[in-house]
Amino acid sequence: MICLNCGCQLDLEVKFCPHCGAPTKMSDENNVGEITIIREKKVFGFAIGFEAYVDDTKLGSLPNNSTLSCHVPYGTHEIKLTSTEKDVIQDIELNENQRNVEVHIIPKMGLLAAKPFIQEIKYK
């Protein structure tokens, strides 16, 4: 997220810019949704670690059978899943009719190891 007032790069979920104090899009709770990334429990590929990013900010690691989530303002957001193989990138759009999204991922066999595969995207 970028500050609309001073243009500096902001962390996810901040309501006010730490540099100039301007409110961000997150300060209006009527225009905020939630992204949840769910890694399903799978026996195959369970040891391969995935990392999840939203808008280039690292959300965290996604071991087998785990969930990460964050709040974001309405708009288009980029989800990136990384592993030892090629990154998986997916744009999602949140708005008043689809406030929340669940991204379900599973490991899928790549050339050398398992890589994240988006099995389903559920808007709510």
Ligand SMILES: [Zn+2]
């Ligand atoms: Zn600012």
